[in-house]
Amino acid sequence: MSLIVTGSIGIDTVHAPTGSAEEVLGGSAIYFAAAASFFNPVRLVAAAGDDMPASFVDTFKQFDIDLEGLEQRAGSKTFRWVGKYHENMNQRDTLDVQLNVLGEAPPPVPASYKDSEFVFLANTDPVNQIHLLDQFPNCKLSVADTMDLWIQIKSDELRELLSKVDGLVLNDAEAIDLTGKTNLVEAADAILAMGPRFVVIKKGEHGALLKHVDGIAALPAYPSDKVVDPTGAGDSFAGGMMGYLAATGDISFDSIRKAIAYGTIVASYNIECFSLERLDSLTRQDINQRLAVYSKMLAL
Amino acid sequence: MSLIVTGSIGIDTVHAPTGSAEEVLGGSAIYFAAAASFFNPVRLVAAAGDDMPASFVDTFKQFDIDLEGLEQRAGSKTFRWVGKYHENMNQRDTLDVQLNVLGEAPPPVPASYKDSEFVFLANTDPVNQIHLLDQFPNCKLSVADTMDLWIQIKSDELRELLSKVDGLVLNDAEAIDLTGKTNLVEAADAILAMGPRFVVIKKGEHGALLKHVDGIAALPAYPSDKVVDPTGAGDSFAGGMMGYLAATGDISFDSIRKAIAYGTIVASYNIECFSLERLDSLTRQDINQRLAVYSKMLAL
Numbered sequence: 001m002s003l004i005v006t007g008s009i010g011i012d013t014v015h016a017p018t019g020s021a022e023e024v025l026g027g028s029a030i031y032f033a034a035a036a037s038f039f040n041p042v043r044l045v046a047a048a049g050d051d052m053p054a055s056f057v058d059t060f061k062q063f064d065i066d067l068e069g070l071e072q073r074a075g076s077k078t079f080r081w082v083g084k085y086h087e088n089m090n091q092r093d094t095l096d097v098q099l100n101v102l103g104e105a106p107p108p109v110p111a112s113y114k115d116s117e118f119v120f121l122a123n124t125d126p127v128n129q130i131h132l133l134d135q136f137p138n139c140k141l142s143v144a145d146t147m148d149l150w151i152q153i154k155s156d157e158l159r160e161l162l163s164k165v166d167g168l169v170l171n172d173a174e175a176i177d178l179t180g181k182t183n184l185v186e187a188a189d190a191i192l193a194m195g196p197r198f199v200v201i202k203k204g205e206h207g208a209l210l211k212h213v214d215g216i217a218a219l220p221a222y223p224s225d226k227v228v229d230p231t232g233a234g235d236s237f238a239g240g241m242m243g244y245l246a247a248t249g250d251i252s253f254d255s256i257r258k259a260i261a262y263g264t265i266v267a268s269y270n271i272e273c274f275s276l277e278r279l280d281s282l283t284r285q286d287i288n289q290r291l292a293v294y295s296k297m298l299a300l
Numbered sequence: 301m302s303l304i305v306t307g308s309i310g311i312d313t314v315h316a317p318t319g320s321a322e323e324v325l326g327g328s329a330i331y332f333a334a335a336a337s338f339f340n341p342v343r344l345v346a347a348a349g350d351d352m353p354a355s356f357v358d359t360f361k362q363f364d365i366d367l368e369g370l371e372q373r374a375g376s377k378t379f380r381w382v383g384k385y386h387e388n389m390n391q392r393d394t395l396d397v398q399l400n401v402l403g404e405a406p407p408p409v410p411a412s413y414k415d416s417e418f419v420f421l422a423n424t425d426p427v428n429q430i431h432l433l434d435q436f437p438n439c440k441l442s443v444a445d446t447m448d449l450w451i452q453i454k455s456d457e458l459r460e461l462l463s464k465v466d467g468l469v470l471n472d473a474e475a476i477d478l479t480g481k482t483n484l485v486e487a488a489d490a491i492l493a494m495g496p497r498f499v500v501i502k503k504g505e506h507g508a509l510l511k512h513v514d515g516i517a518a519l520p521a522y523p524s525d526k527v528v529d530p531t532g533a534g535d536s537f538a539g540g541m542m543g544y545l546a547a548t549g550d551i552s553f554d555s556i557r558k559a560i561a562y563g564t565i566v567a568s569y570n571i572e573c574f575s576l577e578r579l580d581s582l583t584r585q586d587i588n589q590r591l592a593v594y595s596k597m598l599a600l
Contacts, residue, residue: 182390223516295600298598300591
């Protein structure tokens with residue numbers, strides 16, 4: 001079924017204990033789209049500036065991504081982010097951020113995308129997320145991501161968004177921040193009370209918690225000692241999850257649980273290299289092989 | 301097969317956001333033995349003082365625990381601990397600790413226990429753990445627990461212990477402390493390099509990581525919003541794990557992985573009440589029922 005993502009393209013500079021990457025391809029929509037494309041074609045709505053390197057588009061073309069909604073805006077500059085990971089790789093500092101085109105009007109949604117059935121609203125201002133969501137009248141499953149900034153400064157708008165989407169994806173600190181509950185199961189319940197039918201709380205190296213009106217599930221991360229760059233882990237996780245759901249068309253609790261396993265596996269590959277280097281050479285067979293190992297690890 | 305635990309009996313006072321419990325039964329050996337007894341009879345080697353309430357012994361008798369090795373030492377006092385949990389239940393402060401009998405000579409191991417095959421050395425001074433381990437020449441599987449204190453002040457002795465035991469159980473902060481590795485898979489590898497065939501890293505609400513010479517597995521905690529008192533969670537986890545292993549006699553990687561699932565389930569019950577209140581009314585059927593839910597949650 002048709003799958004669309006709206007979010008950012010970024011020029012990232014990443015410093016980690018494992019090395020550095022200067023001005024490489026990043027952004028929520030890009031990690032999501034690349035990850036989802038292993039399961040289902042992806043429509044991309046995102047804006048870059050005229051400083052975006054041509055090599056970025058070459059990379060997009062490696063994946064099954066529809067680029068009609070990619071706007072390269074003349075006279076604008078691409079979103080830029082500089083981050084530094086701590087020794088433990090679980091924490092990072094943002095050293096510099098330049099919103100650039102992300103601070104301007106959002107890119108238009110092509111008419112041919114309006115029939116999209118699976119919609120992922122990557123993290124941005126909830127006002128924009130609501131505006132985007134309204135443009136997909138045939139939506140069968142809408143899922144949003146968010147971040148601490150919007151929880152703090154756009155709380156009412158975020159609540160309005162939550163009354164409209166089917167699912168929310170966010171990390172554990174954000175879930176606690178949003179609900180005031182430190183037990184994640186209680187936090188998840190509090191989020192469902194705000195509207196969504198399900199919430200996925202991402203816990204990084206500790207996996208993910210799914211709370212759905214029809215059930216609850218916790219899944220671990222794939223245990224790995226090869227963590228080079230965690231950037232994009234959450235977005236590639238969401239991409240694998242939504243790609244699987246769009247491919248099967250099954251949005252039941254049990255299907256979302258399995259989709260989370262696929263997201264976990266794609267994210268576990270993504271963090272093995274900087275930028276999209278690992279996803280670039282990844283195959284569906286690689287995903288299936290690691291999923292088989294993961295499934296065996298969890299079979300009791 | 302025969303299973304023995306050596307560790308502490310405590311008179312605990314616990315303050316938590318969920319309430320308080322004054323001078324209740326606690327201690328590593330007690331939580332372990334109660335949990336293990338659902339799977340296999342347990343021999344207990346532990347010392348209390350003559351201030352131990354008679355009700356404690358009544359509680360021990362609710363479980364399949366051999367009390368020949370329980371020494372109630374005249375003229376001594378029982379170990380006491382007062383702790384307070386933070387709002388998030390994941391952190392606690394020790395408000396008071398009185399070693400009492402734990403600071404004296406360890407209790408003797410009865411002659412009838414010397415043929416014990418499965419040995420769990422609950423957390424104590426590694427010098428004592430080594431001394432105890434030497435008394436079980438027929439040991440088929442020896443597993444030790446430890447804590448930050450011994451990592452810091454008895455590092456050499458702990459290293460010697462690790463060269464002698466088959467397995468180590470410890471929490472994530474302790475694993476990082478012991479190895480200097482912040483990635484838990486790397487930390488686990490570093491621990492295996494110190495001697496044990498396997499290590500189980502406990503992550504509280506995030507589950508456990510098993511690294512064994514024959515494989516690796518991560519399992520989540522059972523997702524619960526009913527956390528009343530986390531005291532004894534790690535010991536009841538280890539008890540469920542060792543009880544299952546002793547009952548089956550199978551110490552392969554795959555059996556340890558399944559044993560961790562059983563430990564996870566027993567611990568998830570233990571934290572629902574103060575002291576041993578929940579284990580006291582628990583049945584093997586309850587354990588099997590929750591394990592079935594957990595298994596289904598993880599089946600991909």
